[in-house]
Amino acid sequence: MEEPAADLGVAIAVVASFRDRVVNPRTVVIGEVGLGGQIRPVSQMELRLKEAAKLGFQRAIVPKGTSYATAELELLPVGRVVDAIAQALNP
Template structure:
């Protein structure tokens, strides 16, 4: 939700092949979620090729996803949004 708000404000699009999973803490940290492996496998079935997930969470092996671990909301925004076109 937070990344989509920034994307809208900056008039940028998050790639439709990117899924973002995690909970945002009050200090801007990205906290782990339960059943991460199940969520990632379902995302693969739905056609996602890239996942932004909480840093430090155990990542499953054998997934055909580009997985980007992030620790803060700012890291997730930078990973999710393309650079500005000048």
């Protein structure tokens, strides 16, 4: 993987597989993961969120501080990987 925005999605997929859980298929996960477990913002976030809404996603787990006005997506801002895991695996 060369795209830093996919870091958080890969981390969530690994945890979900390990815990034998399923992430809601209408949830998109966007963010770069730092070495300390913090979630960093990525470039072109507004464009990424608009495209996710077009593709039918309803929720977006994004880095804390992301404040784009989007009526189509429920934004779930997170600051650390553990917070993202809790949001993604919440039934």
